[in-house]
Amino acid sequence: MSPSQETTAWVLIVTCDSVPGIVAAFSRTLFETGGNIIEMNQYNDVANGQFFMRIYFTHPGGMSDDGLHAELAAVAGRFGAMWSLRNTAVRQKVLIMVSRFDHCLADLLYRWRIGELHMDPVAIVSNHPVEACGQVDMGTIPFHHLPITPQTKTMQEDRLRELIGQTGAELVVLARYMQILSDELSRELAGRCINIHHSFLPGFKGARPYHQAHRRGVKLIGATAHYVTADLDEGPIIEQSVERISHSDTAEDLIRKGRDIESRALSRAVHYHLDGRVIMHGMRTVVFGD
Template identity: 60%
Template sequence: METSAFILKLACPDRPGIVAAVSHFLLHAGCTIVEAQQFEDPTEKRFFMRVVFAGAGGEVEPARLRAAFEPVAAQFAMQWSLTRQGEHKKVLILVSKFDHCLVDLIYRARIGELPIDITAVVSNHGAENYRHIDFGGLPFHHLPVTKETKPAQERRILELVEETGADLVVLARYMQVLSAELSAGLARRCINIHHSFLPGFKGAKPYHQAHERGVKLIGATAHYVTDDLDEGPIIEQDVERISHYDSPENLVRKGRDIERRVLARAVRYHVTDRVLLNGHRTVVFPD
């Protein structure tokens, strides 16, 4: 639901006066601060901030506010964005055989828990694999892929991103490695769920690798996609304790539950403007 509140998100070199400048600007723009979070990274000497604000005397005009904020942003060399709080983001979902994350995202979007509009579902498997799912009219695209057809298939994915106006692409257990070209085309707007607690147990069958190593914790990792496989900035992770009684099948079953909730949290953090990139890491302001 659209509100009169806005989110200002920024990152810049750390120096005195940033908070004062932002607060002063909002005050003189006739706005009141509803929520403010900040983080100073002493290692990188960078400053991160997320401010929720609203017009003190009525509706705020975003275009006018953005133009007025430009001198402040330039003064502190800020990377920044201004969005309306509660505004729905358009999301394109890619999925393969395992559909638990897909079903979970559809459900959370349907009940309003995630402020997203799913524009389409894309799979390298046919629609017959998802007969049990109530898509509720969501467009479904079957894009099979082989080594020979991969370039054309990925071009079609990018076309769908543009055609649907997707703000975010979610790999909901999409078991295909994206090419460097597609990864670059989706830079900073593509989230993957990896069925392991990265950086350990990368690649195929991580639960089987974990079982062979006798681990006592399993987990899942949601991260931004880069052209380095499973090396993108991490947004969210979670773990669950296991024991020697657990078979690989038990780990897969337990892992599915971890994966869906980690991915849902990562998507929520992204679409509510709570994630800022900090080199190869992220700053995530919790809700």
Template identity: 60%
Template sequence: MLDRTCVLTLSCPDRPGIVAAVSTLLFEAGCNILDAQQYDDIETGRFFMRVVFARLDGAQTQEAIAAGIEALAQRFAMTINLSEQSRKKRVLLLVSKFDHCLADLLYRWRIGELPMEITGIVSNHERAAIASTDIGDLPFHHLPVTRQSKMEQEAEIWRIVQESKTDLVVLARYMQILSDGLSAKLAGRCINIHHSFLPGFKGARPYHQAHERGVKLIGATAHYVTSDLDEGPIIEQDVERISHRDTPGDLVRKGRDIERRVLARAVSHHLEDRILLNGKKTVVFTD
């Protein structure tokens, strides 16, 4: 049934009858709802929903179901996304010298934990700089960048994204700030891991900033990239307790573990269509 299973996500102004309308449409189309989650944001007056459903024998065609959902979207002013669960999203990974997040994503991909197709790896450093990570025969693009060449380098990244039909770009500790132009082009489909529990300690050397302040918790934040540095909608976060005995180096070491698991969870949520944008925030439907 996997190749006949779809995920529908939607958001719209809240009003009575939305759940009933979606359920009725899918029932009349010959589908069976396998999982459904919903959320009413009282502050904004918006409604969010994620539905996993399967087409049964004798069900309408995928095209007919999509047309019905589109008509429903117009009726309720919905923003919708409909995807086949069997179709793996195509993902481009960007990395600099710190390759622990890259290595973790590749491991989870190889064991089948992250259902995605990797379209390539882009780095502003030569492949030797991430020699500790086995990237196999995945396409590797060395795109060095300077202040003078930034626009040309980003144009090449965008070319790779388009030609490879990439659905999602992951900044796996890619230590370059994307321009406003590229951030806009990748809106809603570019995830960054920031080695800090945002919104605190933004920018460079956050662990050293945290050490100087004597914090007792450090963390990491995965968020969608926007033109506002480290201000994009937050997807996932985690923390770890530290003490006065920990040096900045200890914080960096412990932080690597947090970064790996936070980024992996954020990527997994995106691959499974669990994230819906809610202004500057997100609604994440977890299990």
């Protein structure tokens, strides 16, 4: 088999008004161009008349990538659909930001090294020196110390923008980065910046959420991974994880248990994003889990 005929795996995402014939039209086009559908997920939001679809398929490469794009674009045009097509062989470049708590960073890098997260970490950014994450094996991933104060916030974010541009980062992950991004930067990174909030949103927002939960005597604590927006901790939720606790747990016990659920929720959200399983739907998301 020549290189031009090697089978390639693709992820197709489609969003449009819900009308009959969408699935049939895209499926027929993929079949007629030689594609083979491996997995298909769809959701029809009846209340809002919106349709969402994810198709994972392989293609033998008998036609050029441009040709495949053209065929799918023609179908999308018939339905006025927003759509995207991604070659799964191309790893997405990811920039990870962290402060003093490094458990989420360590978990992401571990899952990347064992092949669970299909990404290329291009930079690690922290507002603290590298010694703050001294227990994490960063390997050859470049580390950037970008200290920040209220007076230097604008300059720090300008430097961050430069790094994102220089590295070609397609996704920014706030792995317990304990600084609030400006409204401007949040808007620039819309749909490609994931934060882990150490609480079960929408409850217990802001500082010291585990202490808030302890004072309220909750029986479940959680962590929420969501897209960053200009509204603090209000972005579309991708994944949440919970842990049962009891009256005998202290605030410190909640923090300890919280480290596990934070790592779990964030890694799953990053995986879903990288795998093209998350579709933005206003202030909500459609997540096609695997």
